[in-house]
Amino acid sequence: MVVDLSLRHTLHKRGMRMTPQRQLVLDAVRELQHATPERICAHVQRVAPAVNITTIYRTLDLLEGLDLVRHTHLGHGAPSYSTHAHEHIHLVCHRCGGVTEIPPGELTVLTEQLQERFGFVLDPSHLALSGRCGRCTGHTETAAEANVS
Amino acid sequence: MVVDLSLRHTLHKRGMRMTPQRQLVLDAVRELQHATPERICAHVQRVAPAVNITTIYRTLDLLEGLDLVRHTHLGHGAPSYSTHAHEHIHLVCHRCGGVTEIPPGELTVLTEQLQERFGFVLDPSHLALSGRCGRCTGHTETAAEANVS
């Protein structure tokens, strides 16, 4: 992927530098979506084996500060990083741990309601709703539920 | 607190035993609500200093398996354990990290919608919605938002 000029610009404004590592991490997040730092690291190392996991963490922090990536805790273990472009809602089953993805439109009503009543601006693409999925409640499986990551 | 007879019974049915540690951990979760394993451990150790953190983890697992307690990831770090009796929704601000609690009734519409369309039974009392709270978006603070833990 080509060097991200807007990233270079943003960094420069803050007295920071564009580096191959930063580009690679941003690319990896964009490409993988929902990846843990470890997976991002592995992906980056396929191209640049010398890159250290420390750099991954530092860069993810940086990119998050610049609002270019965001992390979510989908339940257990390591957080998962995505870009804003990646839009959908996660339904996490607290029995089987499966994650169902549904379109963000499902939450428009709730989003408006929360903003109106609590001044809370919901981020509909980066949250995890917990409950019990169709398989674990014994309901019929739908197409949407098959989309488990 | 008195020994929980129904817990003793449930355990016995599965060939397990009731122990002081298990009672203490359950009591601690009930009393504290939203406590991390570490806090639960500290609480238990005020009464029984010899209880090891390992036992806390094992017992929380056990109680979760029995559906007596549940854990939620409110964002970062350690999970927080609660009993079912503790009913409310968490709005986690991903800017300031603050947690706003709102009544579970706010999600009835969504709950029905998710069940109908995806067979997903939402657990309205134990989930965290992420977004940006009133303070961080510059809106007027409401009474609900003041309830930050």
Next chain:
DNA sequence: TTAGGTGCAAACTTTTTGCCTCCGA
């Protein structure tokens, strides 16, 4: 030449595992 950035190693935090001992049915 001077900060920013990276790699490396070590520390740290949280959770899990293995093993041995204890104790109640």
Next chain:
DNA sequence: TCGGAGGCAAAAAGTTTGCACCTAA
């Protein structure tokens, strides 16, 4: 006495920190 439980220590997983070196402005 037999298996479930708990304590302890060590390991594992995930993340952070300190420090020396390197390099682009």
